[in-house]
Amino acid sequence: MDEEVLTTLKILIIGESGVGKSSILVRFTEDNFDPDQTLTIGVDFKTKKLTVDDNTVKLAIWDTAGQERFRTLTPSYYRDAQGAILVYDVTNYSTFAKLETWLNELETYSTKANIVKMIVGNKIDKENREVNREEAMKFARRHQTLYIEASAKTRDGVQCAFEELVHKIIQTPGLWESFALNGNFQVDNKDHPSDSSSCYCSLT
Numbered sequence: 469m470d471e472e473v474l475t476t477l478k479i480l481i482i483g484e485s486g487v488g489k490s491s492i493l494v495r496f497t498e499d500n501f502d503p504d505q506t507l508t509i510g511v512d513f514k515t516k517k518l519t520v521d522d523n524t525v526k527l528a529i530w531d532t533a534g535q536e537r538f539r540t541l542t543p544s545y546y547r548d549a550q551g552a553i554l555v556y557d558v559t560n561y562s563t564f565a566k567l568e569t570w571l572n573e574l575e576t577y578s579t580k581a582n583i584v585k586m587i588v589g590n591k592i593d594k595e596n597r598e599v600n601r602e603e604a605m606k607f608a609r610r611h612q613t614l615y616i617e618a619s620a621k622t623r624d625g626v627q628c629a630f631e632e633l634v635h636k637i638i639q640t641p642g643l644w645e646s647f648a649l650n651g652n653f654q655v656d657n658k659d660h661p662s663d664s665s666s667c668y669c670s671l672t
């Protein structure tokens with residue numbers, strides 16, 4: 469029998485073109501990686517069930533085009549989202565510098581004031597790194613977001629990014645309860661580090 473689903477959560481993936489947003493989504497939902505991943509035109513959408521701390525949720529994950537010219541659906545894309553994954557490429561400093569703009573866009577369009585944000589530094593499998601971990605963690609702390617480094621290519625950090633984000637959403641009062649089909653669910657809150665600036669999953 470299917471596990472009972474606590475709620476459906478809307479998660480966005482945003483960031484500059486080419487940072488690996490679609491690759492992270494495909495890695496998470498299909499456990500696949502395409503070195504020739506084509507660019508996203510408009511919006512792509514995938515769903516996946518995830519169990520965190522014994523609570524099963526259904527994720528509706530929206531992947532949008534990083535390129536400005538394909539971004540025509542912005543306000544409806546952001547509406548009612550409970551979580552956002554902001555991706556940059558650790559080998560391209562300008563994609564990190566643009567995070568501020570993406571955070572502003574979230575601020576402008578998201579309809580939930582307490583939307584949970586996770587910054588993901590992607591492509592850590594590559595050698596030509598331009599953004600160091602400390603600077604990125606400092607940025608995340610300043611903006612009160614979660615932070616993790618990942619590689620859609622090698623899988624590192626991808627599952628963890630979604631788990632940590634969902635954990636925090638479930639913990640945030642008023643963010644998801646009205647979306648639950650049934651109010652009788654008991655949220656199972658296992659021991660978990662409360663540090664909001666780092667992920668508890670280990671990266672190898």
Ligand SMILES: Nc1nc2c(ncn2[C@@H]2O[C@H](COP(=O)(O)OP(=O)(O)OP(=O)(O)O)[C@@H](O)[C@H]2O)c(=O)[nH]1
Nearest residue numbers: 485486487488489490491503508534591619620621
């Ligand atoms: N080495 C390496 N390459 C990656 C990684 N993630 C994505 N790529 C590659 O980077 C390129 C861009 O990836 P996409 O997933 O299309 O990037 P995107 O952010 O969705 O781009 P837009 O659709 O234009 O917004 C593709 O060639 C991917 O194969 C990674 O973790 N490591």
